[in-house]
Amino acid sequence: MRAKVSNALNGLTLVGLGSVFLLFYLNGRIDQYLNPIFRPLVLIAGAGAVIAGLVYLLTTHSGQCCVDGDCIHRHINNPAWSLAFFGVICLSVLTGATLSKDAFDQKIVANRGFVEDATKLPGGSSLRASNSQNAVLGAHINEAMSGSGDLPRAEDGNAALEVTDLLYAETQEPLRKTITGKTVEVVGQFIPGATNDQFKLVRMFMWCCVADARPIYVPVEVSGPVDVSDMEWVKVTGTAEFSTNKGQTHVILKADSVESSDPPEEAMLY
């Protein structure tokens, strides 16, 4: 009886965990958590866990992992441990899946600090090294430019850029020339500045998953106070200006308008 209870609980743990993985992959929530290269692994792991759980539920323990009665899995047939497995592995993930808002709040920006040097982002230094637009790695701007030879366009005809595009442009002169003078639209999260006429337009940049994400930003200059709350998504329309000080080029976005915006399809940049 104890073995059957353990068997059922262990099987349910695997099926439950696998189902959460599959659900996140199929409904697209996984896009907020992982870099694209890791996402297929969630699908594979979810399917694998469900299959393993079903095999577990339909078969019985045979002691195959034991040598001379000495078992490597001492707890596997103990209902108390099986309940613990279910609680810790399955319920915690289910609870997280239910309660998670798929986003960080403003405390994370304060705790992790901004990446101040754009050359430390993947692709950043290779831009500087090659000084070629074709060397832009990870920037969506490159795809658009390679096709039409022009910047990607928003619905209203303005150039639609990401925060990373502006930071990469700090290190690459041809890209700066392309952007300078054009009206651009950039979406990001609002972090107030030291005075009312400036704020930070923030995006989180992740390498593998959001656990390693760090905030990056473009400084924005506005003519007056902006009526949005901290970390609210905003769309800034304006022009990017570049200035060089002690051999380092910095971008500042001069805003013509700042308005609330829906979050982008993927909140993280990578």
Place this chain on the structure above:
Amino acid sequence: MSWQDDGEIGEFVSCEAELGAKAFQLPNSFNLLRWLIFERAGRSLRAIASHRRRLIETMTWFAFSWQNFWFSFLALIFEGIPFVLLGSLISGVIAAFIPSSVITGLLPKNRLVATLVSGLLGIIFPVCECGIVPIVRRLLHKGLPLSCGVTYMLASPIVNPIVIFSTFFAFRAQAPALNTGLRLGLGYLVAVLVGFAVGFLNPNAILRKGNRKSSSRKRTGFRIARLPDTQSGNSGTSITGKTVGAIRMASDDFLETAFYFTIGAAIAATFNTAVDQQLILPLGSQTTLSIMAMMALSGILTLCSTSDAFIAATFVTFPMVARLAFLVFGPMFDLKLLFLYSVLFRKRFVIVLGVGLFVLVGLLCACIIVHIYASQGF
């Protein structure tokens, strides 16, 4: 969780002190006793309030948020569990299909050479730190010497082609060949040294029950002894039976490993999101402190070894040697591994291993690696 002084203790202290002062004006011995009690109690409460105020001031480095916790926790689960499952599947396949003779026959008979070779196995069988524990546990059960198992376990998350590539790419603007080479070299050296040290210890004192063999086999940390195979390993059952057996054993491995991994991920997510990581920035100016700070940070952040180089590269205010310590210590020991290693080892050994790795990596970086960097102009 935000630490705010609500003022209740402060008000209470004032009230008690006031009562004590009034009592002092009364001449009889009863009131003197009351005064003594109130005065002493007042002093004690003032001390407690002062201590709490200091505690609150020091807790500004910790700002917990459930929203951030769940987001980071799930990310760690989604990133790590597939590798735990993969490691468990490999473990199940080894258990069901590969006889002990193959495992023990793979390694050289010389114990020193076997340990040295084990540190390089990650190049052929690359497994990250999330998936390595169930594999090593199974290999030990199949007769792999403990010294070789520990060496493989510690080296594989660093000495593997994926990590070599990611480290080179992350440091491509900061002496990539030197940094990648030093990471590999130091990781290998530390793993081999720990492996040798563990080989001199009694496995029964290190391994948890179930992971160690009976004394009748007289295995020591270095000895390579073929063990009897499991019932499915060489009993001639059908392929289907072996496959089902492999899946069940992989599932059992997975449940036990994922249990500890999840606890580790929860604790890691707490520190990963709540601790103000900028507090360590001032430590970057002093080499020894920066090495210790970066190793502590790697233990807290619990990053995957395939991505940690990208994070290390962004800490430009820290000397290169401190970032190397981050890259070597983190994949060998962090918050999630603290729990994950508990699947295999006794708790006392896990703690000793953590402290030992911290000291060893720190010493090697502070005494040797720093000079190598200096000679290269860093």
